[in-house]
Amino acid sequence: MSRLTITAVRLTPILVSDPPLLNTQGVHQPYTPRLVVEVETADGVTGLGETYGDTTYLRLARPLADALPGHRVSDLNALFALAERVCGDAPPATGAATLDVGGQRGVLTADKLRLSVVSAFEVACLDALGRTLGLPVHALLGGKVRDSVDYSAYLFHRWARHPDGVPCEPDDWGAALDPAGIVTQARRFAREHGFTSFKLKGGVFEPDREIAAVLALAEAFPGMPLRLDPNGAWSVETSLYVAGRLRGVLQYLEDPATGTDAMARVSAGTDVPLATNMCVTTVPEIRDAFTRDAVQIVLSDHHYWGGLHRTRELAAVCRAFGVGLSMHSNTHLGISLAAMTQVAATVPHLDYACDSHYPWQREDVITTRTRFRDGRVTVSDTPGLGVELDHERLAVLHGRWLDESTYGHYRDRDDAAAMRAADPGWQAPSVPRW
Numbered sequence: 482m483s484r485l486t487i488t489a490v491r492l493t494p495i496l497v498s499d500p501p502l503l504n505t506q507g508v509h510q511p512y513t514p515r516l517v518v519e520v521e522t523a524d525g526v527t528g529l530g531e532t533y534g535d536t537t538y539l540r541l542a543r544p545l546a547d548a549l550p551g552h553r554v555s556d557l558n559a560l561f562a563l564a565e566r567v568c569g570d571a572p573p574a575t576g577a578a579t580l581d582v583g584g585q586r587g588v589l590t591a592d593k594l595r596l597s598v599v600s601a602f603e604v605a606c607l608d609a610l611g612r613t614l615g616l617p618v619h620a621l622l623g624g625k626v627r628d629s630v631d632y633s634a635y636l637f638h639r640w641a642r643h644p645d646g647v648p649c650e651p652d653d654w655g656a657a658l659d660p661a662g663i664v665t666q667a668r669r670f671a672r673e674h675g676f677t678s679f680k681l682k683g684g685v686f687e688p689d690r691e692i693a694a695v696l697a698l699a700e701a702f703p704g705m706p707l708r709l710d711p712n713g714a715w716s717v718e719t720s721l722y723v724a725g726r727l728r729g730v731l732q733y734l735e736d737p738a739t740g741t742d743a744m745a746r747v748s749a750g751t752d753v754p755l756a757t758n759m760c761v762t763t764v765p766e767i768r769d770a771f772t773r774d775a776v777q778i779v780l781s782d783h784h785y786w787g788g789l790h791r792t793r794e795l796a797a798v799c800r801a802f803g804v805g806l807s808m809h810s811n812t813h814l815g816i817s818l819a820a821m822t823q824v825a826a827t828v829p830h831l832d833y834a835c836d837s838h839y840p841w842q843r844e845d846v847i848t849t850r851t852r853f854r855d856g857r858v859t860v861s862d863t864p865g866l867g868v869e870l871d872h873e874r875l876a877v878l879h880g881r882w883l884d885e886s887t888y889g890h891y892r893d894r895d896d897a898a899a900m901r902a903a904d905p906g907w908q909a910p911s912v913p914r915w
């Protein structure tokens with residue numbers, strides 16, 4: 482047996498606390514599901530990966546975890562074929578056939594769901610391989626081209642706390658429901674983490690209110706890059722209105738309208754660059770969007786593109802088409818931040834600061850929290866990803882996941898359902914909302 486042979490795979494679903502961040506579909510649940518993957522080799526080395534933890538992903542991850550022992554952590558290309566063979570075509574657990582109701586990351590095809598699972602195994606294999614060879618993950622991807630990766634502050638309209646009666650872990654951020662609140666939030670992000678670019682999650686209030694928030698940010702942080710992302714909540718006309726009002730203010734406008742067709746129409750009517758993590762999220766979506774110039778920037782996401790090698794492949798396609806590259810984030814922990822940073826360090830034309838929800842996450846499963854300095858994360862040169870699992874914390878967060886009577890309904894992220902705790906009649910708005 483090779484020292485690289487996988488001898489065991491552990492899957493640990495967890496529930497992680499999340500603040501009441503608002504988006505166009507509703508509000509974040511007080512706890513969000515994540516899955517931690519540990520891959521152990523014959524050498525006794527363990528590699529770590531992290532991905533979405535909703536029931537659908539767990540259903541796909543279990544057969545892959547069962548099938549993996551006996552394979553080598555270096556056989557990454559074979560991982561995809563293995564997953565295709567053993568995972569099956571699990572349909573979305575929610576029954577929402579094509580669109581993601583939680584993370585707002587575009588279509589939810591069987592391929593994309595499976596790749597979102599495979600990504601955590603690929604990262605865990607790379608971590609184990611790097612630890613075995615004494616090389617950082619970026620070296621396994623060809624080597625870093627930068628020593629630190631730039632991240633952008635991810636601003637949200639939010640409530641001070643989750644609705645009464647809902648179990649939660651309170652924080653001290655307070656509410657941010659108007660332009661002044663958003664600027665206060667941005668100042669704290671800049672003070673605590675040194676961020677020098679800002680993204681505002683939009684699609685929550687009428688467009689004029691969100692335009693006012695962006696203009697207030699422009700006044701508070703002159704010259705700093707600003708982005709607005711309503712997750713496809715606007716019509717083409719509204720998108721063009723907002724683009725006109727924020728021309729020269731925004732670095733880019735992200736997913737103003739839903740779908741490649743609408744994005745192409747917006748793109749044709751404005752010179753404000755358009756970015757997406759919703760209409761280009763799978764390989765089959767690339768050609769149409771790029772040939773129609775529907776987007777000028779793609780937000781990669783190693784989770785749903787299938788891992789770090791696939792992220793680099795996406796980067797190559799973007800380069801070929803002259804499309805810029807940034808990075809998307811959903812609620813994630815330190816393992817994924819390490820993976821994002823390792824791959825981002827290897828992509829020369831990653832010209833935009835990456836998104837990260839990490840500053841909102843006060844719970845983690847790694848022993849030492851990753852810090853942003855001047856908005857940047859230092860690229861670790863330690864073998865593997867450069868993070869260690871905190872087994873005690875993992876057990877606590879897994880214990881929450883196991884406690885079905887208190888937390889069972891948070892095992893699947895559903896922002897519209899979370900909103901109903903405050904507004905019982907709430908339904909995720911149909912698009913375009915404005």
Ligand SMILES: O=C([O-])C(=O)C[C@H](O)[C@@H](O)C(=O)[O-]
Binds near residue numbers: 710809
């Ligand atoms: O850039 C994005 O579209 C996201 O980050 C999607 C996320 O789901 C975000 O909207 C959220 O978590 O509310």
Ligand SMILES: [Mg+2]
Binds near residue numbers: 758
């Ligand atoms: Mg987005």
